[in-house]
Amino acid sequence: MNLCDTMELEEIIREENKVYAVPELLDQSVHMHYCPGCSHGVVHKLISEVIAELGITDHTVGVSPVGCAVFAYNYIDVDWVEAAHGRAPAVATALNRLWPENVVFTYQGDGDMSAIGTAESIHAANRGENIVMVFVNNAIYGMTGGQMAPTTLIGQKTATTPYGRRVDLNGHPLEITNLMPLLDGTCYVTRQSVHTPAAARKTKACLKKAFENAIAKRGTSVVEVVATCNSGWKMSPEKANEWMAEHMFKVYPLGDLKDTTKEQ
């Protein structure tokens, strides 16, 4: 038996050996209200880390949505404005135009971005507002009890599609992120996920790029995170991740859809 095997935990758990700390910007004094295993928490962590690492904490403003992430302003310790449902990109436009020195991001669900806020989201991106739009797509209205969203998959069961979504009745899933690269105002459009450590690392890198674009005023960056709503889907968190990888990634494939920073 070597020295390492006999090492006591107290010898390992020391400040100088710490390789992963909880993000400073995530307020540890409040409990996040999300259901156990909800993707929103992971996305919050990554945003907190990116803002801190870029050193923009004191001049970053988030715009929180209506949806489960409505209380994001209680969790990530930067300035926030809470927008009416779907209006986050319009509010972010004002914030960034009135105080151009601010770094502004929206945090929107799929109900927020691809249903009630479609117009605001498309037009902010088309105008090339210098903002980051974080789009958490869990293919359902989580907050209100799991109703069908425009992003709901064909055949997916929700509270309002108990036998599964039907094209003839409910139309096709709206892949709104696919429209964004067509707009000249967008500089960066990517679709990622956070279901594995590797996916979360990748998403963090994408968020960093998006915030750097906002700082450099390159136009609108859209970071979609294909996510789970295990409560709305009525699955365990683990099963929800598996279901997402199997079904959602087919309709919402991961990867960059546009990156003008590469062309420069």
Next chain:
Amino acid sequence: MIKVRGAVTVNTDRCKGCNLCVVACPTGTLALQRSEVNDRGYHFAYMANPENCTGCCSCAWVCPDACIEVYRVKTEA
């Protein structure tokens, strides 16, 4: 030979027992408490096999509630 050992701390108060860290851990270090629960009634995660931990941080990356911190040491044996 260089040997790596890791350890994690779990904020048991914040933990919601979602099991995602247990699934993400490649070394079978973590488990959820079977009978013990926190103030909110959740079966929180803990190091069931602490000697397995390599400090790879996989568990911490996927934890939605930022409960986990990771420590790692390298020792020449």
